[in-house]
Amino acid sequence: MFLATAGLFAQEPDKQMVRLARLVIDSTELDRYNEFLREEIEASVRLEPGVLTLYAVSEKDRPTHITILEIYASEEAYQKHITTPHFLKYKNGTKDMVKSLELIDARALIPEMKIK
Amino acid sequence: MFLATAGLFAQEPDKQMVRLARLVIDSTELDRYNEFLREEIEASVRLEPGVLTLYAVSEKDRPTHITILEIYASEEAYQKHITTPHFLKYKNGTKDMVKSLELIDARALIPEMKIK
Numbered sequence: 001m002f003l004a005t006a007g008l009f010a011q012e013p014d015k016q017m018v019r020l021a022r023l024v025i026d027s028t029e030l031d032r033y034n035e036f037l038r039e040e041i042e043a044s045v046r047l048e049p050g051v052l053t054l055y056a057v058s059e060k061d062r063p064t065h066i067t068i069l070e071i072y073a074s075e076e077a078y079q080k081h082i083t084t085p086h087f088l089k090y091k092n093g094t095k096d097m098v099k100s101l102e103l104i105d106a107r108a109l110i111p112e113m114k115i116k
Numbered sequence: 117m118f119l120a121t122a123g124l125f126a127q128e129p130d131k132q133m134v135r136l137a138r139l140v141i142d143s144t145e146l147d148r149y150n151e152f153l154r155e156e157i158e159a160s161v162r163l164e165p166g167v168l169t170l171y172a173v174s175e176k177d178r179p180t181h182i183t184i185l186e187i188y189a190s191e192e193a194y195q196k197h198i199t200t201p202h203f204l205k206y207k208n209g210t211k212d213m214v215k216s217l218e219l220i221d222a223r224a225l226i227p228e229m230k231i232k
Binding site: 018020034041042052056057058063067069104107109113115 | 134136150153154157158161165167168169170171172173174175176177179182183185187220221222223224225226229230231232
């Protein structure tokens with residue numbers, strides 16, 4: 001139990017799970033999709049110590065093209081994340097808005113990196 | 117001058133410049149490339165208040181495929197960044213190792229997002 005804090009998670013970079021999600025969204029549903037995603041990310045980062053970040057960007061020239069940098073403290077943190085009510089609300093609510101989804105397992109060059 | 121601190125930069129998310137860089141590296145040069153990139157990122161984040169993050173990942177299945185999430189406090193911070201000695205050392209040192217480079221201007225869904 002003592003280990004289950006965000007601070008100590010962040011000091012075990014070897015256990016981190018890092019992924020890029022690349023999505024293409026139905027243009028007619030983009031505003032609704034973005035609201036679902038924003039709500040899901042804010043809840044995940046607030047409620048789950050093991051969700052270290054979900055940094056989502058849209059391309060300026062193609063706003064329907066979204067990339068999310070996902071960093072979890074561990075594989076276990078990710079497995080827990082995908083059972084949460086806020087994740088399931090997002091996943092079920094947006095399934096008809098997502099035209100394509102690519103999940104790319106990745107390694108961080110500098111796992112200790114933060115955002116100032 | 118008072119405004120030129122990392123803390124206050126970070127509180128002006130509207131001015132941020134966000135970009136994805138997607139690179140493919142010559143596989144025979146990958147280790148050397150990664151050392152150049154690591155050194156450049158560490159110097160940039162340490163020395164430049166306006167470089168908010170440079171989060172680099174390689175794909176597990178294709179380690180020559182690198183994505184960098186770049187967040188600068190402003191366009192001006194980026195323009196300054198590309199004149200620094202550490203950036204120029206990286207750029208000149210790796211120019212024959214980079215097989216392709218795609219720079220994608222982006223918008224953050226939640227500009228205040230951090231990494232725990």
